[in-house]
Amino acid sequence: xxxxxxxxxxxxxxxxxxxxxxxxxxxxxxxxxxxxxxxxxxxxxxxxxxxxxxxxxxxxxxxxxxxxxxxxxxxxxxxxxxxxxxxxxxxxxxxxxxxxxxxxxxxxxxxxxxxxxxxxxxxxxxxxxxxxxxxxxxxxxxxxxxxxxxxxxxxxxxxxxxxxxxxxxxxxxxxxxxxxxxxxxxxxxxxxxxxxxxxxxxxxxxxxxxxxxxxxxxxxxxxxxxxxxxxxxxxxxxxxxxxxxxxxxxxxxxxxxxxxxxxxxxxxxxxxxxxxxxxxxxxxxxxxxxxxxxxxxxxxxxxxxxxxxxxxxxxxxxxxxxxxxxxxxxxxxxxxxxxxxxxxxxxxxxxxxxxxxxxxxxxxxxxxx
Numbered sequence: 001x002x003x004x005x006x007x008x009x010x011x012x013x014x015x016x017x018x019x020x021x022x023x024x025x026x027x028x029x030x031x032x033x034x035x036x037x038x039x040x041x042x043x044x045x046x047x048x049x050x051x052x053x054x055x056x057x058x059x060x061x062x063x064x065x066x067x068x069x070x071x072x073x074x075x076x077x078x079x080x081x082x083x084x085x086x087x088x089x090x091x092x093x094x095x096x097x098x099x100x101x102x103x104x105x106x107x108x109x110x111x112x113x114x115x116x117x118x119x120x121x122x123x124x125x126x127x128x129x130x131x132x133x134x135x136x137x138x139x140x141x142x143x144x145x146x147x148x149x150x151x152x153x154x155x156x157x158x159x160x161x162x163x164x165x166x167x168x169x170x171x172x173x174x175x176x177x178x179x180x181x182x183x184x185x186x187x188x189x190x191x192x193x194x195x196x197x198x199x200x201x202x203x204x205x206x207x208x209x210x211x212x213x214x215x216x217x218x219x220x221x222x223x224x225x226x227x228x229x230x231x232x233x234x235x236x237x238x239x240x241x242x243x244x245x246x247x248x249x250x251x252x253x254x255x256x257x258x259x260x261x262x263x264x265x266x267x268x269x270x271x272x273x274x275x276x277x278x279x280x281x282x283x284x285x286x287x288x289x290x291x292x293x294x295x296x297x298x299x300x301x302x303x304x305x306x307x308x309x310x311x312x313x314x315x316x317x318x319x320x321x322x323x324x325x326x327x328x329x330x331x332x333x334x335x336x337x338x339x340x341x342x343x344x345x346x347x348x349x350x351x352x353x354x355x356x357x358x359x360x361x362x363x364x365x366x367x368x369x
Contacts, residue, residue, distance in 0.1 A: 001058065001059060002058070002059050002060070003061065003062050005061060006129060006180075007180075007184075008130075008180050009184075009187050010183075011180070013026040016029075019058070021051060025051060028044075029047065029055070030190055031190075034184065034191055037142045039061040039063075041055040041056045041061075042056065062131065063136075063138050063139045064089070075095045076092060076094050078090055079136075079143065083108055083128060085125065085126075085351060087108040087125050088108075089108055089132075089167065089168050090105060091136040091140060093160070099161040099162050100162070101161070101163070102160045102162070103164050104133060104136045104137065104164070104165055106128055106169040106170070106171040106174045107124065107126070107168060107173065108124070108127075108128065109122050109123050109125050109169065110168060111170070112203050112236070112237065115234065115236075115306075116225075116268055116270060118305075119169065121304075123354045124350070124354050125352065126353070127169075127174040128169070128174065134184050136167075137163060137185065137191065145159075161197060162199070163193060163197070163199070164199045164201065164221070165178060165198075170202065171201065171202060172205045175208050182200070185198055186216075186218075195218045196259045197219075198219060199221050200218055200219070201223060202220070202221070202222060203236050204236070204242050204250075205238065205242065206250045210253060210254075212254070213256070213257050213258070217258050218258075219264070220254055220263050222251060222263055222266065224266060224267050225267055225268050227282035227286050231274060248286065248289070252289065255291060262292050263290065263291070263292045263293075264292070264293050265293070265294050265295070266295045266297060267294055267295065268298075269298050269314075269315055270299050270308070271299070271310040271311075271314070272308070275315070276318075277321060280318045281321060284321070284325040293330070294319075295332055296315060296318065296319055296332065297331075315331055316331075
């Protein structure tokens with residue numbers, strides 16, 4: 001039975017056409033599903049009764065089931081959602097003054113195997129479907145409710161004002177389902193988020209960055225983590241296929257159509273690995289021709305990671321070198337660390353099909369030399 005969370009507006013209109021219904025019915029039902037959070041066709045009071053009966057017989061609205069709800073002392077909230085096959089993914093809501101950000105997962109696990117990421121340590125099972133991606137936003141809105149954490153009214157009191165595809169998985173490795181989900185998030189008949197408030201984070205799949213530029217340009221964040229190919233090859237193995245020269249060129253191409261005039265580079269800071277003054281100066285040289293901002297992320301520990309967080313003063317010194325070169329550099333405040341909801345800590349529950357997790361030795365510490 002079709003799950004209507006799987007469809008963007010065009011897909012829903014095509015499905016309704018198959019029922020010999022007019023296109024406005026798709027817009028009508030989409031508003032009920034996403035604006036109102038409705039999963040009961042019978043409650044859609046301005047939809048014709050005959051159509052409601054038809055929908056009840058031929059369709060469903062089904063999001064992933066909630067397994068666990070964790071609340072951090074700082075107000076960050078993390079949910080564990082069942083996506084079937086003994087797999088579960090994590091979604092995080094971060095309330096801040098003026099906005100509420102939802103961090104959404106795109107895969108059960110991740111195949112890219114970045115050395116410092118808890119998700120990658122669990123291996124990879126499968127891509128999430130569009131309904132499973134959109135369903136995280138749909139459920140989060142319901143779970144937060146009208147009394148949930150809100151912004152300052154800038155977005156008409158919307159609880160969730162920003163979405164970042166920075167949860168479990170590499171979004172651009174699940175391109176079609178992620179883009180369909182993005183279109184729902186952006187659609188005025190659904191969540192109506194602006195392109196500036198929806199961010200896709202990628203480890204650097206160059207052809208998919210170019211596709212996103214053409215098909216659905218939203219804000220772009222790139223997980224960089226190293227200023228040269230030799231180190232990045234070891235920390236983020238995707239670099240062996242798409243090295244930094246190609247990645248920087250793709251970022252500049254993306255900016256031609258991006259809703260923001262800069263790319264955000266995420267840089268997880270690992271003590272003794274990528275946090276020296278020399279690394280900072282090399283970054284300045286690397287991005288000289290690429291309009292950007294840096295989001296410095298002090299490493300968030302997880303068991304057996306093999307890495308450590310740099311001292312606060314080292315992070316400040318690193319940021320000052322970037323700032324002195326005219327590059328905006330902010331240091332991400334750790335949120336939700338007490339419930340393992342911080343950046344790099346999301347692990348969920350993954351039935352690894354790659355056998356990588358079971359075969360993995362403890363981390364090779366020579367990267368700290």
